[in-house]
Amino acid sequence: MQLTNRSKVVSKKEMTLVERMYLPAIFSGMLITLSHFFKRKPTIKYPEQKREFSGVYRGQHVLKRDEKGAERCTACGLCAVACPAEAITMTAAERKPGEENLYREEKYAAKYEINMLRCIFCGDCEEACPKEAIFLTDRQVNVYGQRKSFVYGKDILVEPKDNPIDLSKRQSAAVKEFKTHQEFGHNQTFDKNRKVKVGGHH
Amino acid sequence: MAFTTYFIYKAILVLAVFAITLLVATYSTYAERKIAAFLQDRVGPDRAGPFGILQPLADAVKMFMKEEMIPSVSNKWLFILGPSLAMLTACLTGVVIPWGKSLFIDGQEFSLQITDLNIGVLYLFSVVSMGVYGIMIGGWASNNKYSLLGGIRASSQMISYEVAMGLSIIALVMTTGTLSMKEIAAQQHGWHWNVLVQPLGCLIFIICAFAETNRAPFDLPECETELVGGYHTEYSSMKLGFFLFAEYINMFISSAVISTFYFGGYNMPFIGRWVHDPNMLAILGVVFLFVKISFFIFFFMWVRWTLPRFRYDQLMNLGWKILIPLSILNIVITGAVSMRVEILEFFTK
Ligand code: SF4
Ligand code: SF4
Numbered sequence: 280m281q282l283t284n285r286s287k288v289v290s291k292k293e294m295t296l297v298e299r300m301y302l303p304a305i306f307s308g309m310l311i312t313l314s315h316f317f318k319r320k321p322t323i324k325y326p327e328q329k330r331e332f333s334g335v336y337r338g339q340h341v342l343k344r345d346e347k348g349a350e351r352c353t354a355c356g357l358c359a360v361a362c363p364a365e366a367i368t369m370t371a372a373e374r375k376p377g378e379e380n381l382y383r384e385e386k387y388a389a390k391y392e393i394n395m396l397r398c399i400f401c402g403d404c405e406e407a408c409p410k411e412a413i414f415l416t417d418r419q420v421n422v423y424g425q426r427k428s429f430v431y432g433k434d435i436l437v438e439p440k441d442n443p444i445d446l447s448k449r450q451s452a453a454v455k456e457f458k459t460h461q462e463f464g465h466n467q468t469f470d471k472n473r474k475v476k477v478g479g480h481h
Numbered sequence: 482m483a484f485t486t487y488f489i490y491k492a493i494l495v496l497a498v499f500a501i502t503l504l505v506a507t508y509s510t511y512a513e514r515k516i517a518a519f520l521q522d523r524v525g526p527d528r529a530g531p532f533g534i535l536q537p538l539a540d541a542v543k544m545f546m547k548e549e550m551i552p553s554v555s556n557k558w559l560f561i562l563g564p565s566l567a568m569l570t571a572c573l574t575g576v577v578i579p580w581g582k583s584l585f586i587d588g589q590e591f592s593l594q595i596t597d598l599n600i601g602v603l604y605l606f607s608v609v610s611m612g613v614y615g616i617m618i619g620g621w622a623s624n625n626k627y628s629l630l631g632g633i634r635a636s637s638q639m640i641s642y643e644v645a646m647g648l649s650i651i652a653l654v655m656t657t658g659t660l661s662m663k664e665i666a667a668q669q670h671g672w673h674w675n676v677l678v679q680p681l682g683c684l685i686f687i688i689c690a691f692a693e694t695n696r697a698p699f700d701l702p703e704c705e706t707e708l709v710g711g712y713h714t715e716y717s718s719m720k721l722g723f724f725l726f727a728e729y730i731n732m733f734i735s736s737a738v739i740s741t742f743y744f745g746g747y748n749m750p751f752i753g754r755w756v757h758d759p760n761m762l763a764i765l766g767v768v769f770l771f772v773k774i775s776f777f778i779f780f781f782m783w784v785r786w787t788l789p790r791f792r793y794d795q796l797m798n799l800g801w802k803i804l805i806p807l808s809i810l811n812i813v814i815t816g817a818v819s820m821r822v823e824i825l826e827f828f829t830k
Binding site: 305308309311312313315316318320321322324 | 516519520521522523524527783784786787788
């Protein structure tokens, strides 16, 4: 069976004298490598130069605040459940009166940690979150010398109040519209007749 | 010349040649990595200093910092002797190479060759063939199968290619009529480069030089795909550095020898028309020689990053069945051409 038309018949004919001298072949081979010597190098010298990332690149996470600056996350744990790498852990706490400007919901995550060494940047947490609280961004996770430095807590994950992370490319109008169709989410098993979510893959 | 002047001048020359040899070898490691990278569409080391020119320093520091290990089953003295010998013989060869014409200062002649042995070519050969002892002893003393195999390969490869190399040189000696390196270089003034007289001999010599320096495609003694690291498998730290460094020194010296034997040495055609001062000419000669040497070092690397390694039987076939008959043929042709008048007479009589 022929799968492609790229296959070549190998000929086992005797080599001619010129071929057996090898020198012409060596010479042409050396010309090929020399031509590469002068080619432009495609290398991107990383820390100084950065590759341009797609707007929906899946890099370091951010925990969003709402318009008033309160944390959106309600510590429901859906992201942790959705996470295939089991990278997310959290501790929930109840909001005290007077903390309404800090936490949007009555329950919030007192502790929220993502282990960046476990995370595979699949984006399932972003998709699972019912509160639009967690997103992946086009930032890259830093390099550290110690494992424990890779466990990111709320101090790194929650976006700074005065410097919100721009997610407009990721959260475009079209994406928002798409997200209303729960049947398209790959976390959900879609039942055509009921048109409701019948549970994640866990 | 007074003895003290003579002594100081020779000491300076020896030190200069030694220092330049080490410097060139150091920067050959950098050049090798850069050239390899460029031939493979990469940029190579560029972090240490601008364009990575401090990379050899970083490499040296790394080598020194590495743990020094001597395997308990090895023969300790031979184990240390191996790399030392490799380094020693590599450095010895620079002595007979004419680095340039003589300088004239205060009416005194200062030759830019450390010593003009009248058997310079033979000296070169004996020292080069000693080089294999370092590798062999290192491979043997390690008490490791791979090292031993590497050592055996090195010695049989050296022996095979030395024959062809020697035969190709015999043809050269027949045309030049001298064994002195200085004479050979001086005879090639203008366009009288030996490569034009001895193209086949030159080709054979270059191929053998590749084999003698253990460079790809003849790097079977250290063949990392089958022998881990060959003779230097068990070596670490600066002893490994010595082995690797000796290879670069050998490459530098081989390039110098190829340039001197076949490519005019310090001579450059037509330069005599513009420059008349002998001292200026001598200095320019050194520059030309180093340009030629640089080209051949580049050539060594260019070949290494183009051609795959030989199989062992192919290596032996090439050496014994092709290069040796070819170099004998070369001797016969050279003899016939130089005796052409007598031969013609013999047949026309
Ligand atoms: S991106 Fe994927 S792996 Fe990483 S935390 Fe989110 S769900 Fe887990
Ligand atoms: S980030 Fe979203 S899914 Fe995760 S606990 Fe907070 S609200 Fe729930």
